[in-house]
Amino acid sequence: MVKKIIFSILIFFVSLNANIYESNCVSCHKKLPVTIDKYFYRYLLKYSSESNVKNAMLEYMKSPTKDKTIMPEAFILRFGIKKPSNLSNKQLKEALDIYWNEYKVFGKLK
Numbered sequence: 001m002v003k004k005i006i007f008s009i010l011i012f013f014v015s016l017n018a019n020i021y022e023s024n025c026v027s028c029h030k031k032l033p034v035t036i037d038k039y040f041y042r043y044l045l046k047y048s049s050e051s052n053v054k055n056a057m058l059e060y061m062k063s064p065t066k067d068k069t070i071m072p073e074a075f076i077l078r079f080g081i082k083k084p085s086n087l088s089n090k091q092l093k094e095a096l097d098i099y100w101n102e103y104k105v106f107g108k109l110k
Ligand code: HEC
Pocket: 021, 024, 025, 026, 028, 029, 032, 039, 040, 043, 057, 060, 061, 064, 068, 069, 070, 071, 079, 080, 081, 082, 085, 087, 092, 095, 096, 099
């Protein structure tokens, strides 16, 4: 009985953490004054296709630099360049898939 309860509590917490995008990206980004969708649309404007957007973001997450940012200079001067992500490639890809599905406009335009 006790084991069962502990097990269900464990499953509960695992499922809370299951969405890597919410637990990693959003939890940090919600402290910033610019909402996370703004970055997304800037990438979409610049890189257009799903694979180009995801690749560019993956590169940026792994090694953010001034040359790669799509944000205006004034923004970077104020907030600085973010730190490289400590997630693995696989985790980053998973997070970017969720990020993409959240904001993609294809199929939403009617
Ligand atoms: C520890 C805090 C933190 C975490 C975690 C984080 N970000 Fe960021 N992110 C920032 C900050 C600060 C900026 C603005 C500075 C910059 O652009 O480098 C930023 C910028 C960005 C940008 C714009 C990049 C550019 O070209 O300047 C994108 C896209 C982005 N984040 C997506 C994500 C995604 C997706 C994740 C999860 C995999 C994530 N972030 C995790 C803090 C974070």
